Amino acid sequence: MVEILGISGSPVKNSNTDRLVRLVMDSTGLKLEFIKLSKCKISPCDACMVDNPKWGRVFPCQLDNQCIKRDDFQKIRPKLLEADALVIGGYASFRSVDARTKTFIERCGMTLAHCPFREKPLMMGKLGVSIAVCNTKEHGNVVADQIEWMFRELHMLPVAKIVAQGSFPCRFRSKCFVRRLRAVPLDALEYPKGIVRNPLSDKEVIKEAQTAARIIRETLEMRRKEAIKC
Numbered sequence: 465m466v467e468i469l470g471i472s473g474s475p476v477k478n479s480n481t482d483r484l485v486r487l488v489m490d491s492t493g494l495k496l497e498f499i500k501l502s503k504c505k506i507s508p509c510d511a512c513m514v515d516n517p518k519w520g521r522v523f524p525c526q527l528d529n530q531c532i533k534r535d536d537f538q539k540i541r542p543k544l545l546e547a548d549a550l551v552i553g554g555y556a557s558f559r560s561v562d563a564r565t566k567t568f569i570e571r572c573g574m575t576l577a578h579c580p581f582r583e584k585p586l587m588m589g590k591l592g593v594s595i596a597v598c599n600t601k602e603h604g605n606v607v608a609d610q611i612e613w614m615f616r617e618l619h620m621l622p623v624a625k626i627v628a629q630g631s632f633p634c635r636f637r638s639k640c641f642v643r644r645l646r647a648v649p650l651d652a653l654e655y656p657k658g659i660v661r662n663p664l665s666d667k668e669v670i671k672e673a674q675t676a677a678r679i680i681r682e683t684l685e686m687r688r689k690e691a692i693k694c
Contacts, residue, residue, distance in 0.1 A: 467494040468680065469547035471540075473554040473565030475502035480597045480630035480663050484673060485553040487664065488593055488626075491677030494684070497543060501564040504536035509570040526578040529586060537571045544576070545586060548687075549680045550620070552611050553595035556603035561596075561610045569614045577617045587618035591683060593676045595626045597663065604629070623683070624676035628663035 470489045474481035482500065489496040512532065514524050525531050531538070544550070554565030561569070579585045594611035598604030604627035615622045663669045 465495065466497045466543055466547050467684065468492055468496045468549045468551065469543055470496060470498045470551040471501060471553070471565075471568065472498070473501050473552075473562045473568065474597070475564070479555075480628065480661075481553040481555050481595065483664055484595050484597065484626065484628060484669070485551050487670070487673045488551045488595070488624075488677050488680075491674050492549075492681045494549075494681065497547075499540060499543075501568055504540070506537045506540075506564075506567055506571060507533055507535050508567045509574050523574065523578070525575045526580060529575055529579060529582075531571060531575045537568075537575075541575065544572070547590065548684050549591035549593070550615075551593040551595065551676075552614075553597065554607050554611060556596060556598035556600075556607050559603050559606060561607045565607075565611070569610065572614060573617055577619075585619040587620050590618075590620045591680050592620045592622045593624045593626065593680070594622065595628070597628050597630050599629065601627055601629065623679045624672065626669065626672045626676065628666065628669045630661040630663040 468489050470485040472479070472482045472485050476482075482498075486498060489498065510533070512524065513521055516522050516527065519527070531541075552565070552568075554561045557563065560566070576586050592612070592615035594608045594615065596604040596607035596611070598607060608625045608627050612622045612625055
């Protein structure tokens with residue numbers, strides 16, 4: 465049984481987002497699984513509606529918490545229900561969450577948040593950690609808040625929000641007068657190719673990741689002890 469499920473929206477191999485998600489998961493010592501959304505085929509929600517003889521015009525997923533679209537989300541859904549905790553990492557793209565993570569959030573929200581015929585929400589009580597990798601903290605907070613919002617919509621318990629700066633430089637920033645990366649000094653024009661920042665070299669980020677892992681581990685241990693007493 466997978467105890468903690470990690471999901472990364474970054475398409476970059478071994479990206480900063482991947483590594484931060486893995487750092488949190490690995491630090492828990494729990495049985496885990498990592499999913500990279502760029503390796504999956506998941507389509508956006510189509511807001512499809514059907515005519516139900518009893519309820520009228522409704523979203524079909526409201527009736528049975530199942531999406532009628534057939535793609536890789538159908539493979540991930542059982543893992544979401546099985547896991548005790550989720551660690552979801554996205555990155556800032558044009559001041560918002562990246563497209564893959566946003567698509568995943570949409571599909572989770574529509575199929576797992578609506579539970580009119582159940583005693584309790586399907587994801588209720590599961591723990592959630594939101595991770596955002598960004599150029600500026602301002603944009604990163606937007607991303608982390610969007611992921612955390614999904615946790616709350618699913619009646620999960622957000623336990624940590626990690627925002628880490630780690631971006632790639634624009635090769636034309638010294639010549640472009642329209643767009644310059646504000647996260648690096650504008651007079652520092654000769655950065656080497658590759659990553660400007662490595663979040664895993666930031667002691668505060670590592671501390672936050674380890675703290676999130678500890679909270680997950682201790683919370684799940686406490687729940688197991690309570691279950692045994694019952």
